[in-house]
Amino acid sequence: MAPLASNGAFEGRGLGCIRGERPVFAALDFRLEPGGALVLTGPNGSGKSSLLRVMAGLLPAAAGTLAWNGTPVDDAPELHRQRVHYLGHHDALKPVLTVAENLGFWASLRGANDDGVAAALARVGLDHLAETPGHLLSAGQRRRLSLARVLAAQAPLWLLDEPSVGLDAASVRTLAEVIAEHRANGGLVVVATHQALDLPDAACLAVDDYPPARPDPEDVW
Amino acid sequence: MTSQAASNPPGSRSLHRFANPGRFLRLADAVLPWCAGLTAIALAVGLAAALFVAPADYQQGESVRIMYVHVPAAWMALFAYTCIAVASAAALIWRHPVADLAARSASPLGAAFTFLALATGSLWGKPMWGTWWVWDARLTSVLVLFFLYLGHMAISNAFEDPGRGRKAAAILALVGFVNVPIIKFSVDWWNTLHQPASVTRIGVPTIHPSMLWPLLLMGVGFTLFFFTVLLLRMKSELLAARLRNLRMLSVEGR
Amino acid sequence: MSTVHERMPEAKTLGGSQAPAMPGVLAGFRRIVLRDLRLAMRQRGDAALAVLFFVLTAMLFPFGVGPEPNLLARIAPGVVWVTALLAVLLSLERMFLTDYEDGSLELLTLSPVPLSVIVLAKVTAHWLTTGLPLLIAAPVIAGMYGLPADGYKMLLAAMILGTPTLSLLGAVGAALTLGARRGGVLIPLLVLPLYIPVLIFGVSVIDATLAGLPARPHLLFLGALLLAALPLAPWAAAAALRQAVQ
Numbered sequence: 053m054a055p056l057a058s059n060g061a062f063e064g065r066g067l068g069c070i071r072g073e074r075p076v077f078a079a080l081d082f083r084l085e086p087g088g089a090l091v092l093t094g095p096n097g098s099g100k101s102s103l104l105r106v107m108a109g110l111l112p113a114a115a116g117t118l119a120w121n122g123t124p125v126d127d128a129p130e131l132h133r134q135r136v137h138y139l140g141h142h143d144a145l146k147p148v149l150t151v152a153e154n155l156g157f158w159a160s161l162r163g164a165n166d167d168g169v170a171a172a173l174a175r176v177g178l179d180h181l182a183e184t185p186g187h188l189l190s191a192g193q194r195r196r197l198s199l200a201r202v203l204a205a206q207a208p209l210w211l212l213d214e215p216s217v218g219l220d221a222a223s224v225r226t227l228a229e230v231i232a233e234h235r236a237n238g239g240l241v242v243v244a245t246h247q248a249l250d251l252p253d254a255a256c257l258a259v260d261d262y263p264p265a266r267p268d269p270e271d272v273w
Numbered sequence: 274m275t276s277q278a279a280s281n282p283p284g285s286r287s288l289h290r291f292a293n294p295g296r297f298l299r300l301a302d303a304v305l306p307w308c309a310g311l312t313a314i315a316l317a318v319g320l321a322a323a324l325f326v327a328p329a330d331y332q333q334g335e336s337v338r339i340m341y342v343h344v345p346a347a348w349m350a351l352f353a354y355t356c357i358a359v360a361s362a363a364a365l366i367w368r369h370p371v372a373d374l375a376a377r378s379a380s381p382l383g384a385a386f387t388f389l390a391l392a393t394g395s396l397w398g399k400p401m402w403g404t405w406w407v408w409d410a411r412l413t414s415v416l417v418l419f420f421l422y423l424g425h426m427a428i429s430n431a432f433e434d435p436g437r438g439r440k441a442a443a444i445l446a447l448v449g450f451v452n453v454p455i456i457k458f459s460v461d462w463w464n465t466l467h468q469p470a471s472v473t474r475i476g477v478p479t480i481h482p483s484m485l486w487p488l489l490l491m492g493v494g495f496t497l498f499f500f501t502v503l504l505l506r507m508k509s510e511l512l513a514a515r516l517r518n519l520r521m522l523s524v525e526g527r
Numbered sequence: 528m529s530t531v532h533e534r535m536p537e538a539k540t541l542g543g544s545q546a547p548a549m550p551g552v553l554a555g556f557r558r559i560v561l562r563d564l565r566l567a568m569r570q571r572g573d574a575a576l577a578v579l580f581f582v583l584t585a586m587l588f589p590f591g592v593g594p595e596p597n598l599l600a601r602i603a604p605g606v607v608w609v610t611a612l613l614a615v616l617l618s619l620e621r622m623f624l625t626d627y628e629d630g631s632l633e634l635l636t637l638s639p640v641p642l643s644v645i646v647l648a649k650v651t652a653h654w655l656t657t658g659l660p661l662l663i664a665a666p667v668i669a670g671m672y673g674l675p676a677d678g679y680k681m682l683l684a685a686m687i688l689g690t691p692t693l694s695l696l697g698a699v700g701a702a703l704t705l706g707a708r709r710g711g712v713l714i715p716l717l718v719l720p721l722y723i724p725v726l727i728f729g730v731s732v733i734d735a736t737l738a739g740l741p742a743r744p745h746l747l748f749l750g751a752l753l754l755a756a757l758p759l760a761p762w763a764a765a766a767a768l769r770q771a772v773q
Contacts, residue, residue, distance in 0.1 A: 070436075071434075072433070072434045072435075072436065073434075073435065073436065073514075073517070073518070073521070074521065105773070108637060109637070110633060110636065110637065110772055110773060111773045112773070130639065130641070133637050133638065133639055134549060134639050136637060138633065138634070138637050140630055140633055141630070142628075142629055142630025142631075142633070143629070143630060144629055144630040144631040144633070144634050145629060146566060146629070146631070148566060148569035148570055149562075149565065149566065149569070153565070157558065157562045158634060158638075160550065160558050161550065161555055161558060161559075161635075161638045161639065161640060162549065162550075162638065162639065163549045163550050266522070365766075417720050417723060420716065420719070420720045421720050423716060424713075424716045424717045424720065427713055427716055427717075428703060428704070428707065428713060428717065431704070431707035431708050431709065431710070431713055432706065432707055432708070433708070437706070437770060437771075437773075440770045441703045441704075441707075441767060441770065444699075444703060444763055444766050444767050444770075445699075445703055445717060447763070448699055448721070448759075448763050449720075449721075451759065452720075452721050452724075455724050455752070455755075456720065456721075456723055456724055458724075459723065459724035459727045459728060459748075460723070460727070462727065462728075462731070462748075463727040463731070466731055466734070
């Protein structure tokens with residue numbers, strides 16, 4: 053993989069988030085340098101997924117700002133979309149399309165060509181299934197296909213929500229390897245996970261350490 | 274959040290859940306008695322004038338008096354939708370929670386006025402046209418407007434997450450608002466194409482001043498009534514939201 | 528840290544030789560349309576359903592009003608338009624629903640293609656798989672109703688101008704109801720009032736032609752509706768989708 057020259061630092065200041073009518077976290081800060089990794093921890097419902105969605109730009113932050121190299125992300129959301137790879141809970145797999153067609157569509161939207169698609173499939177060990185329709189894949193294979201989507205087109209910032217769910221031991225090792233390669237090239241990774249993942253020098257952010265202030269009932273509205 | 278949040282200008286990204294709408298409530302409390310009092314006076318005088326003072330129409334007889342309810346109700350049907358659209362735009366652009374609340378609270382009111390316009394139109398139609406319903410351009414447009422209101426009400430309550438419903442309803446209100454004149458125009462067009470010969474068309478008669486002032490007074494009364502009930506609904510919605518938030522706090526127990 | 532200084536090389540990286548060049552807006556549009564068409568080809572049943580519904584409901588009217596040829600010819604334009612409109616309505620729910628449920632919609636919103644262009648692509652694919660088959664079936668229905676020969680050309684012209692508007696307005700309804708309780712029941716309530724102008728002008732084009740009057744003004748109105756919906760509906764639907772994926 054070609055090195056990603058001049059990757060920026062990704063930074064959040066005073067982030068707050070509301071899901072439904074419930075505040076999940078408030079006044080959360082983080083900073084990620086090029087080549088850095090951030091692991092989000094916290095119990096279910098603490099807001100790890102919400103934080104990743106805020107970072108991706110899917111969910112507007114209720115408070116605070118996100119910045120890339122000091123420039124607020126909101127100033128140019130279309131630039132942010134180009135630099136983000138988001139891997140969520142769903143694998144966005146169309147059952148009637150083949151593995152190669154599924155991956156090819158997402159890769160082509162980001163300008164990757166067929167070689168990139170083939171290389172990514174080989175990297176996650178799905179190259180022998182390229183012509184298999186999506187509905188025949190197992191849960192782990194679907195997850196690997198999602199990972200291949202992240203690999204097929206380059207983007208400096210990876211936001212991975214529980215990437216290792218359903219993966220076997222060998223695939224978890226592959227996951228750790230590709231993350232390490234991405235970081236070696238100057239890429240940034242944010243991972244929300246319950247499973248132990250081998251990420252050397254990763255910073256840790258316990259999302260449940262940022263509870264919203266409990267207001268005085270007199271002031272509640 | 275504490276009362277600091279209330280002093281934030283609209284559009285600041287405060288955590289709205291606890292944003293204290295104290296300023297709005299104080300304003301509502303100050304305005305409500307006046308609004309309610311003036312409503313009562315305007316409607317009482319207007320109704321008395323409409324029923325006893327204004328003359329009967331030489332052509333329509335006493336049934337012309339239905340107009341004093343029908344016409345203001347039809348005005349309000351359009352006025353309330355305009356209010357919803359303006360409030361929705363404000364809610365989408367500045368994310369002001371009170372604007373959201375106003376749009377959502379106005380919708381059933383507007384629907385009620387629209388229904389009133391339809392019902393009185395139908396009552397008026399019986400002696401005039403000899404049938405309860407005629408596919409007259411005006412009645413038909415009001416009927417479509419009624420469905421626009423129903424859609425707005427349905428979508429604001431269709432989601433588990435109330436915030437999602439508010440935003441969807443705001444977008445729908447703006448789309449509907451753009452479409453109201455288009456629908457009105459095309460229904461008029463359709464009606465002139467299919468002019469049925471058997472129906473004698475009697476529009477709103479040219480208005481004599483002795484009929485005009487009770488009509489305008491009723492219009493003022495209806496408008497004041499709208500704002501009185503709107504403020505009451507918004508107040509009760511806010512209190513219900515406060516109750517919900519307090520309950521959630523005690524459940525979280527953090 | 529100078530932001531100008533920092534952003535320059537980044538732009539170079541994204542557009543330069545090291546990272547793949549981002550495809551243009553048109554290329555993105557084309558890819559989404561082709562993917563939706565391919566999906567429709569693999570699931571032919573879904574697209575066929577709308578046409579089948581169109582033919583079936585049109586078949587019901589003679590049973591309801593009697594087989595008298597004059598009456599059927601008189602109501603033919605209205606029946607074709609009303610049933611076509613209901614068939615489109617039936618197909619609206621799946622415009623975004625599967626993408627919403629399997630996570631594709633999130634990824635599409637995060638893709639470099641602007642969301643309103645994505646909506647336009649999905650609307651185009653929807654029209655090609657629903658509106659176009661209806662357009663082909665409509666003369667057959669009109670023939671069964673004994674529509675006079677003068678009417679066919681204008682029926683097709685009206686449907687070519689009218690059915691894309693139905694897909695565009697429908698996209699707003701489909702996007703707004705994603706994730707709603709009883710979403711499928713909500714769509715008709717939201718969308719049908721907005722369809723009334725298309726129905727009125729669509730029918731009056733044919734009626735005017737059959738009455739020997741110029742159909743041009745009616746066609747122009749249909750065109751104006753399409754031109755108005757073309758920028759506004761994708762914009763509104765994009766706003767709705769953005770809050771649906773939050």
